[in-house]
Amino acid sequence: MKKRHFIKLYDQCASRIYRFIYLKVNSPEDSEDLTSEAFFKFWKNIKSNKEKGLNNKKINNPRALLYRIANNLVIDFYRKKSRTELAMDPDDSILTKIRDKTDLGAKVRIDSDMEGVKKALGQLKDEHQSVIVWRYLDELSNKEISQILGKSEGATRVIVHRAMNALKKNL
Amino acid sequence: MTDQDLIKKIKKLDRIHPSRQWTGSLRRSLVAQIDYELVREKGSGFGFFGGWLRGIQPMALAVSLILILVGGPWLALKASEPSLPGEFLYAIKRANEDLQKTIASNGEKTGLAVEFANRRLEELAKINEDSFSPEEKDEKTKEAIIDFKDSMASVSQQIKSISSKEEAVAVAKKTRKLKENLDNIPAEIKGDVAEAEKTIEEINKEILAVLVKDSEKDGEIATSTDVIDQEIIIFLETVTSTEEVVE
Numbered sequence: 001m002k003k004r005h006f007i008k009l010y011d012q013c014a015s016r017i018y019r020f021i022y023l024k025v026n027s028p029e030d031s032e033d034l035t036s037e038a039f040f041k042f043w044k045n046i047k048s049n050k051e052k053g054l055n056n057k058k059i060n061n062p063r064a065l066l067y068r069i070a071n072n073l074v075i076d077f078y079r080k081k082s083r084t085e086l087a088m089d090p091d092d093s094i095l096t097k098i099r100d101k102t103d104l105g106a107k108v109r110i111d112s113d114m115e116g117v118k119k120a121l122g123q124l125k126d127e128h129q130s131v132i133v134w135r136y137l138d139e140l141s142n143k144e145i146s147q148i149l150g151k152s153e154g155a156t157r158v159i160v161h162r163a164m165n166a167l168k169k170n171l
Numbered sequence: 172m173t174d175q176d177l178i179k180k181i182k183k184l185d186r187i188h189p190s191r192q193w194t195g196s197l198r199r200s201l202v203a204q205i206d207y208e209l210v211r212e213k214g215s216g217f218g219f220f221g222g223w224l225r226g227i228q229p230m231a232l233a234v235s236l237i238l239i240l241v242g243g244p245w246l247a248l249k250a251s252e253p254s255l256p257g258e259f260l261y262a263i264k265r266a267n268e269d270l271q272k273t274i275a276s277n278g279e280k281t282g283l284a285v286e287f288a289n290r291r292l293e294e295l296a297k298i299n300e301d302s303f304s305p306e307e308k309d310e311k312t313k314e315a316i317i318d319f320k321d322s323m324a325s326v327s328q329q330i331k332s333i334s335s336k337e338e339a340v341a342v343a344k345k346t347r348k349l350k351e352n353l354d355n356i357p358a359e360i361k362g363d364v365a366e367a368e369k370t371i372e373e374i375n376k377e378i379l380a381v382l383v384k385d386s387e388k389d390g391e392i393a394t395s396t397d398v399i400d401q402e403i404i405i406f407l408e409t410v411t412s413t414e415e416v417v418e
Contacts, residue, residue, distance in 0.1 A: 003205050004310050010198060011317075018189040032189065036197050043205065114183040121184075136181045168172055171180075 001046050001062065009062055010039060016138045017070050023121065023133055024074045034077060038070040045069070063140070064147040071130060071148065120170035128163035135160050195321050196269065202314065203262040255294055256314035257307070265318075272325075277332040284329055285345040285374070288322035288367070291315050292352040295364075299357045316363045323370045330377045339381040346374050 001009075017038055022031040042065065049059075059065055121129055127149070134140040134148065146156040248267050251260035268287050275283050298311045333339050350371055356364060 004306065007202065010201060014194050014197065015188045019187045022187055023184065032193055039201055043201065113180050114186065117180040118184065132181060136178050137184055164174060164177065168177060171172065
């Protein structure tokens with residue numbers, strides 16, 4: 001992958017990767033750190049493939065690889081820190097933090113639907129959270145999600161279906 | 172609840188996004204890192220000469236450290252001034268600008284944002300003049316345009332913080348330069364920076380509003396226009412009519 005292709009990927013995916021991580025770690029600072037790390041790791045991954053003489057082996061889906069790296073970083077993040085420390089606090093609204101730390105600022109009036117779906121999403125198991133964000137927020141295809149998860153397309157479709165049902169129950 | 176209703180609710184989460192300043196800063200870091208690696212790779216491809224270069228690397232590092240210690244950050248900042256997007260020193264230049272923005276007072280922030288937008292336009296002109304490869308030129312231009320748009324967005328956000336006549340005049344002078352630079356921008360990228368004209372108009376409206384308010388407060392319109400550069404007033408009025416501001 002050439003530099004300009006990588007930068008193009010960054011322009012297309014930086015906000016999405018940040019949001020995907022944010023919805024899992026619930027902290028703007030940690031989301032920024034992990035997003036940076038995801039992109040640096042992605043570039044290193046490409047470079048190490050090149051050094052190993054695998055530059056002819058084209059990455060089928062760079063976006064899927066990027067999400068996989070981000071997902072693994074979130075898993076590592078939770079391994080390092082205790083879950084209780086980072087657990088979702090329904091009263092300590094994520095949106096208050098967003099308002100303080102991002103461009104969202106005063107421009108966006110926080111609506112209860114968003115608060116509700118965020119809370120419900122936070123109660124899902126990790127894999128279900130991820131597939132809902134990928135499928136319906138970032139609009140990845142089932143095929144792309146299957147590449148991230150390392151599962152078949154059929155199995156992915158079932159996971160997405162179950163995740164949606166679980167989210168409906170939580171709402 | 173139908174799937175469609177649920178999807179609509181999920182999509183509301185797309186309001187979560189990082190700050191533009193942060194995405195811009197990470198983009199620059201990534202570009203600097205890649206460029207650094209590319210330069211190293213090129214260096215290692217020069218055979219004997221490359222090996223000789225590697226031999227003097229520790230010495231070069233020592234000399235650089237001494238220079239930094241003796242010259243201080245000033246030297247690094249000076250050296251970074253003419254740098255262009257994608258160059259190693261460019262990250263230092265932008266880090267310095269971010270620092271200036273952080274420590275500036277609210278009133279000074281707008282002026283600084285306009286000044287930095289001006290720098291991006293000057294960089295665009297320089298990229299166009301320099302003999303870069305088409306690919307390199309395209310990449311640098313794209314980066315400078317993104318940064319220029321970020322600077323203009325920051326101007327729009329901070330425009331209301333102009334409160335005194337002195338601040339208004341200082342910003343007006345920088346805006347006039349910005350307008351001149353914008354008029355001289357290469358034709359092929361004019362479309363990409365077209366929105367800036369609208370922001371300049373907004374800045375001028377705000378400046379005129381501050382000046383009108385200030386002169387009404389003093390009851391001495393003549394005195395204020397004595398102090399303010401007449402050319403600035405003419406410039407402001409060509410873009411915005413005073414009647415519009417007073418209304």
